[in-house]
Amino acid sequence: MTIETLRAAVRGDVVADGEAGYAEARDGLLFNGRAPDRRPAIVVRVACVDDVQATVRYAARHGLKVSPRGSGHNFSGIALQDGVVLDLGALDRIAIDPVARIAEVEPAAKNGALAEALGAHGLAFPTGHCHTVSLSGYLLGGGFGWNSGAWGLACHNVEAVDVVMADGRLIRASATEHPDVFWAARGGGPEFFGVVVRYRLRLHDLPKAIRTSLFFYPIERAAEIEDWVTAAMAVVPSNVEFTTHFQSAPPFVPAVGKVAMCTPTVFADSEAEARETLGRIAALAPAGALAVEEALPMTFASLYEAAATSFYTGTRYAVDSAWSVQPAHVFASLAASVAAAPAPHAFALAVVLPPAAGEAGLPDAAFSMAGPAFGAAYAIWDAPEEDAANVAWLRDAADGLAPGRLGHYVGEADLERPGWLEACYAPEALARLRALATLHDPLGVFAPGARPEAARLAG
Numbered sequence: 001m002t003i004e005t006l007r008a009a010v011r012g013d014v015v016a017d018g019e020a021g022y023a024e025a026r027d028g029l030l031f032n033g034r035a036p037d038r039r040p041a042i043v044v045r046v047a048c049v050d051d052v053q054a055t056v057r058y059a060a061r062h063g064l065k066v067s068p069r070g071s072g073h074n075f076s077g078i079a080l081q082d083g084v085v086l087d088l089g090a091l092d093r094i095a096i097d098p099v100a101r102i103a104e105v106e107p108a109a110k111n112g113a114l115a116e117a118l119g120a121h122g123l124a125f126p127t128g129h130c131h132t133v134s135l136s137g138y139l140l141g142g143g144f145g146w147n148s149g150a151w152g153l154a155c156h157n158v159e160a161v162d163v164v165m166a167d168g169r170l171i172r173a174s175a176t177e178h179p180d181v182f183w184a185a186r187g188g189g190p191e192f193f194g195v196v197v198r199y200r201l202r203l204h205d206l207p208k209a210i211r212t213s214l215f216f217y218p219i220e221r222a223a224e225i226e227d228w229v230t231a232a233m234a235v236v237p238s239n240v241e242f243t244t245h246f247q248s249a250p251p252f253v254p255a256v257g258k259v260a261m262c263t264p265t266v267f268a269d270s271e272a273e274a275r276e277t278l279g280r281i282a283a284l285a286p287a288g289a290l291a292v293e294e295a296l297p298m299t300f301a302s303l304y305e306a307a308a309t310s311f312y313t314g315t316r317y318a319v320d321s322a323w324s325v326q327p328a329h330v331f332a333s334l335a336a337s338v339a340a341a342p343a344p345h346a347f348a349l350a351v352v353l354p355p356a357a358g359e360a361g362l363p364d365a366a367f368s369m370a371g372p373a374f375g376a377a378y379a380i381w382d383a384p385e386e387d388a389a390n391v392a393w394l395r396d397a398a399d400g401l402a403p404g405r406l407g408h409y410v411g412e413a414d415l416e417r418p419g420w421l422e423a424c425y426a427p428e429a430l431a432r433l434r435a436l437a438t439l440h441d442p443l444g445v446f447a448p449g450a451r452p453e454a455a456r457l458a459g
């Protein structure tokens with residue numbers, strides 16, 4: 001069976017290394033301009049689920065590894081592997097059943113497209129904060145989206161998945177069918193051992209009033225800000241998302257250098273509720289803010305517009321994250337790191353979860369690493385010759401989070417670092433994921449970079 005057999009078997013494009021169009025097929029795979037130095041032997045741009053099945057069977061027969069790619073937004077570039085990259089980019093259909101309050105989405109459907117389509121029906125989903133990220137890897141790794149405090153993680157709103165398994169079979173996995181595959185697909189991320197080709201999602205009512213307040217402070221006031229955020233999160237309802245960004249001052253803020261931008265957003269049932277909740281948060285705010293804008297009316301579209309200002313397509317990124325039991329340390333350490341960042345676009349975010357989130361515990365799924373506080377650092381720069389300085393800054397910032405750190409979030413972890421992938425899961429969940437991978441993918445067709453023992457088995 002040659003590559004021509006594969007070409008004949010799939011409707012989409014098959015591009016092998018050395019062929020015309022290869023550079024375009026490979027170079028367009030990742031969001032991060034700082035791509036790993038890997039060259040897939042073949043890139044298959046699938047046109048349908050049959051193409052996924054044919055490619056997986058071909059790869060298994062030829063001892064090739066398969067790496068599914070949603071939109072290539074994982075900052076560590078892990079979708080780009082040396083074997084066969086299965087580019088799912090064309091599988092992006094969204095079907096909504098407003099009566100059943102269910103959406104069936106193909107993996108490469110984007111967060112923004114889903115939010116917009118649902119909004120037309122008065123519905124919503126905890127879509128991620130960036131409209132261009134596909135649901136593919138976002139849902140598979142967990143998914144921290146808008147209003148996750150009230151709606152839960154995105155993966156906890158998945159009712160079923162359609163998966164192409166390592167032998168090319170297409171199965172549906174849910175709480176009652178192939179429950180072990182369903183367990184793994186909700187948080188397994190790069191440790192997953194199949195290709196998700198459809199997600200079935202449980203939907204929510206579109207909030208009637210979304211409002212955000214903005215408070216800017218000098219970055220040196222991180223400790224007071226953490227006190228405020230922790231106090232506020234202990235008393236506000238779960239429909240509040242309260243993020244602090246440490247970053248360069250935007251032009252409209254009367255400050256030079258770096259600031260803390262604190263943004264409580266409420267996803268409420270009424271304008272009165274939104275204003276009342278934001279009023280309670282404002283009442284606890286430290287005095288002496290550099291700038292304040294209160295209770296700005298938002299929509300999902302304007303939330304996406306605001307979030308997009310932090311990211312620039314085509315530039316270079318290094319990113320890491322940490323779950324921590326020490327919120328005060330997360331705020332202080334990230335503020336100090338950003339104050340010393342070599343590039344002006346570098347930023348960090350810090351979040352305190354509501355106390356109830358920890359008490360409730362996590363639903364039983366592969367997503368198994370979380371804590372009372374979350375922090376993430378983002379190095380962002382343009383010139384390749386500045387890679388070393390920026391990666392070094394990012395790793396220092398990440399190392400600064402070590403006291404109190406429980407682990408990382410797989411969607412935004414520096415997966416090039418040894419041990420980081422493993423620390424994205426509770427140890428027992430990782431052991432279960434790897435045992436399931438050995439059972440369902442004994443040849444190690446999937447994720448060679450992520451699962452060393454699978455690579456060994458196949459090797």
Ligand SMILES: Cc1cc2nc3c(=O)[nH]c(=O)nc-3n(C[C@H](O)[C@H](O)[C@H](O)COP(=O)(O)OP(=O)(O)OC[C@H]3O[C@@H](n4cnc5c(N)ncnc54)[C@H](O)[C@@H]3O)c2cc1C
Binds near residue numbers: 071088135137
């Ligand atoms: C600008 C930006 C903003 C972000 N914002 C958020 C946010 O708000 N909340 C959040 O939780 N995360 C966020 N992320 C992280 C993002 O959700 C994850 O990195 C996610 O993996 C990206 O999805 P993707 O489909 O592009 O994954 P890819 O980079 O394409 O793939 C990532 C991994 O998942 C595997 N994979 C992808 N799709 C499939 C599939 N269908 N079947 C099997 N394996 C698959 C790949 O093989 C690879 O190992 C953000 C990332 C960026 C770049």
